Amino acid sequence: MTAPGAVPPDRRTRFGRWRDQMIAYGWLVLAWNLFWGEFTWGNLLGGLLIAAVVLLFFPLPPVTFHGRLRLWGVLAFGSRFVVELVRASAHVARIAVQPGFTPRSAIIAVRLRVPTDLNLALTAEALSLVPGTLIVEVDRDAGILYVHVLDVRGPAALAASREQIRDLEQRIVAAVGSDDELRLVRTGTVAKEPP
Amino acid sequence: MTLGTVADWLGAVSLIAGALLSLAAAIGVLRFPDTLSRMHAATKPQVLGVLLLLLGVGFRLRSPADLGMVVLIGIFQLATAPVAAQMIGRAAYRAGRVDRRLLDADELADR
Numbered sequence: 001m002t003a004p005g006a007v008p009p010d011r012r013t014r015f016g017r018w019r020d021q022m023i024a025y026g027w028l029v030l031a032w033n034l035f036w037g038e039f040t041w042g043n044l045l046g047g048l049l050i051a052a053v054v055l056l057f058f059p060l061p062p063v064t065f066h067g068r069l070r071l072w073g074v075l076a077f078g079s080r081f082v083v084e085l086v087r088a089s090a091h092v093a094r095i096a097v098q099p100g101f102t103p104r105s106a107i108i109a110v111r112l113r114v115p116t117d118l119n120l121a122l123t124a125e126a127l128s129l130v131p132g133t134l135i136v137e138v139d140r141d142a143g144i145l146y147v148h149v150l151d152v153r154g155p156a157a158l159a160a161s162r163e164q165i166r167d168l169e170q171r172i173v174a175a176v177g178s179d180d181e182l183r184l185v186r187t188g189t190v191a192k193e194p195p
Numbered sequence: 196m197t198l199g200t201v202a203d204w205l206g207a208v209s210l211i212a213g214a215l216l217s218l219a220a221a222i223g224v225l226r227f228p229d230t231l232s233r234m235h236a237a238t239k240p241q242v243l244g245v246l247l248l249l250l251g252v253g254f255r256l257r258s259p260a261d262l263g264m265v266v267l268i269g270i271f272q273l274a275t276a277p278v279a280a281q282m283i284g285r286a287a288y289r290a291g292r293v294d295r296r297l298l299d300a301d302e303l304a305d306r
Binding site: 031037085088089092093095096097102103104105106108109129131135136150 | 216223226228231234235236239240244260261263264266267273276278280281284288297298299300301302303
């Protein structure tokens with residue numbers, strides 16, 4: 001793999017677009033074969049055909065992946081995610097069956113430090129599955145997530161939720177973000193424009 | 196005790212746990228006061244319930260073809276449930292179907 005800085009910008013973006021398409025193509029063919037439950041030449045051919053049709057007629061907006069996968073980051077995020085999903089489920093299940101209890105809630109705005117499409121989408125998806133939080137609205141231009149918090153008990157709980165979302169973002173960036181993004185998140189500054 | 200028996204027992208436990216969580220999710224959807232709170236019940240215990248059911252099914256079936264399908268269902272469940280909940284929650288908020296007496300703060304209203 002060559003360093004990203006070594007290639008001229010226009011060639012890099014065209015190559016990046018092509019690479020993204022090929023990755024999506026590969027995943028679609030794999031999914032098609034898994035749907036049929038076996039890998040045969042017929043399924044492979046069918047998958048190649050169907051995936052080409054899907055990519056041609058339902059093109060996705062380009063979400064280019066600028067970061068890199070960090071094995072430790074992915075493992076740390078994955079294991080913490082499982083723990084939080086179990087905790088969230090237990091929490092919601094408990095207050096669901098608690099007699100005579102009406103949970104109070106709040107909607108808070110959280111500005112992400114890395115306002116890329118990929119980070120917004122991943123953080124929004126993940127925080128809907130961890131304790132107390134659910135995404136309501138996304139301000140894509142400003143990089144702000146509007147989050148519904150269930151079972152709020154006082155202002156301290158809101159501050160804790162905010163902190164929790166920022167930790168979640170940091171874990172996601174540590175798993176898939178670029179070095180610049182990781183530095184940005186670690187130093188804890190809210191940058192209007194990433195360098 | 197053979198490995199198959201262990202897998203069968205693990206499968207049975209997972210199936211029961213998943214079913215109980217799905218039941219709790221259903222009770223939550225029924226009992227929570229407004230749409231946004233209900234969506235919490237429709238995502239977290241619901242997703243974990245389905246994942247546990249899939250795990251249980253995987254432990255019982257134990258064939259590569261079925262496991263591939265189970266993994267696919269799990270991935271799609273994780274990817275789509277939050278999106279669906281967000282779409283419903285956003286629609287409910289924009290239509291004003293939010294009980295403001297139960298909200299401690301609403302920073303979306305200030306926008």
